[in-house]
Amino acid sequence: MSEGRFEPRVVVFACNWCSYAGIDLAGTSRIKYPHNVRIVKVMCSGRVNPEMVLKALADGADGVLITGCHPGDCHYISGNYKTMRRYFLLKKLLKQLGLEERVRLEWISASEGERWARVATDFVEHIRRLGPLRLKEVMSSE
């Protein structure tokens, strides 16, 4: 961050069947989006537990995006519904920590390369407006 503009660091969890494929499609279609996103592949968004999200924030991420198949489209029948329920619970915890704006859940299908680029751009800009989180620095200084 030596230059003027704050470049957020965003960790993205993407399910193999819909979202990761959709993100791949953005690549194949050469649809540009901010470089700030770092994608972690899981087989299903239902694999993402709160610890992974909190770990990302604690270790330096400014925002976390969880992506999965649209409701009804889960490759594993109901994984995304589990994700959704877990996400709402996690949001309650994040709210108490003042971090609820930094985590978002989005549905990206395998054909939504363009939608992925919009979601990524929007989220990165959103986090850029919020500013750096610096949880890692705060926690290591205590």
Added chain:
Amino acid sequence: MSDVRIGVYVCHCGKNIGGVINPAKVAEFASRLPNVVVSRDYMYMCSSPGQALIEDDIKKYNLNRVIVAACSPRMHEPTFQAVLKRAGLNPWLLQMVNIREHVTWVHEDTPDKAEEKAEELIAAAVARAAHLYEITTEKAPVVKSALVIGGGIAGIRAALDLANAGIKVYLVEKKQSIGGKMAQLDKTFPTLDCSKCILTPLMVDVARHPNIEIYAYSEVVDVSGSAGDFKVKVKLKPTYVDWSKCTGCGLCVEKCPGRAPSEFNEGLGFRKAIYFEFAQAVPRKPVIDPRYCLWFTKGICRVCSKVCPVGAIDYEQKERYVELNVGAIVVAIGYEIYDMSKMVEYGYGKFKNVITGLQLERLSDADGPTKGKILRLSDGKEPKTVAIVLCAGSRDEKHVKYCCRFGCAAALKHVYYIKHSVPDSKVLIFYTDVRAFGKGFEEFYQKVRSWDDVYFIRGRPAEIFEDKDGSLVFDVYDSNTGQLINVKADLVVLESAVVPPKDWEPLRRLLKVSCDPGGFALELHPKLRPFETTADGIFLAGTIQGPKDIPDTVAHAAAAAAAAIGFLLKGYVESVPYLATVNEDLCSGCGLCASVCPYDAITIEEKEGRRVAKVNMIRCKGCGACAATCPSGAMQQNYFTDTQILSEVSTLAGGAK
């Protein structure tokens, strides 16, 4: 973990990666990461020499982890896993890093940032790789039978190919006869073959084949199990005719006083309330339509029951269900034409003499409502001027964006119908482009162009109005001459857009098959695997994958059948590598994992006096829901353990430098 020995391989992918970032510099960066023994870059890592480079290194440097930074793992993960296998390593000691789709293809405007991102992704993979371990899979037998859903030309071809390979086939068709859209066509382009003459012998072959069982007038209502062992529930809709008794003599149809619009004739003309789908129906068994039957609507008549010589009429018949057990499923449910009344400017549904191409097929068919004469619906007169509108609803932002892929060639065929039926007619074809791409299409196009009184005009009609005499008037801007033309036509034929069938969406969700933006089934790879899906054991045949003409549909269906045959004859399915695994020492037997498992793959069992979770390796599909839910960390997912994911997350969150 003291002896982790990692090799990192950065691919240029020609200019795809190497044109944006410097792979040599990235490889040099990777060489300084912990546990990395060797790090290289190469022009095409997936090529033979690229693969040999990795294979040799594994032996030379005694590597036990391999990281390949290249394209998406969805592309070449199996390629590089095979390299590890050849070198004697377990394939799951490979970690792919996606620096093409996720980096260079999308961040070429900021090459510095792209390079930094590639380095961080590799650093995260290096951190993760230290925690990889060997994974073994189990094998389960495959049920050597297949379900084909849809009995159009795609389903017919797929069913015959499967059956001829010795596989038991269940063919489920929602209508009472197989044949599909092709049965409704009069002729086929570009050869002008009689459609039914080439189709009906195949329909008979299907009916006679000892390995094929047809479930007509039936629907798939539930699918469970998995590749190699699907359980399929099929609903047999009530036909009110006991087909096991019915001989197909047709006396009931002949005597029935009820009348209903004919679906087979696209709403033109009438059929009886008890009816065959069409003359050459297979199976040739009638169905009572309770919406029009006098017994069902008014409690009178029962003529069919009185005349039936074998007592097959059964007004009390209820829907029935059968359970099928199959190893593979071929989806061949075809397409529907786009509802032309949605294009209000063309007046379809409002003006009698605006018809669809499929309706023209029915008019041209000797078995159709006009016995093969092309006549106006408003007054039964021969149309002297006919306008054919191409791309009606297709390639249109407001309706359907994609091309229907057969409208152009069908229109050429329709010119033939019209000129053949009304030789002194004038035919105007309003086109956007004439896409005569198939074998023999261009020659056919040139032939039709050379006929007298056939005019090709490049332009789409504006709003169509009806004149007092039932003819249609409209303006067209001819983009070739730059002139506005005023047209008066006796008949307008719309070559309509094509959409997936309405019943596809619920079926798609049962099968867990993704869809493309047009709603058609999403293939596994658009070029290399166009007849497979992301769901193992489920194959696509014909237009449900996207619009196709008949030759392409048949080729696609045969390819789907071949893929299904290969899958079934291999004889076994392997468990997924991403299985849930239990650390029994940590497990408290609470059962939360079992409660979230969508496949009932987890049971809680007594072991040495306490309760522990047990995973069925074949049932488990590797979603990881149980691992995310386990409160003690006892349940883990192979290749996606907490430690593996967290080490990757931590590096990506904190940066590599």
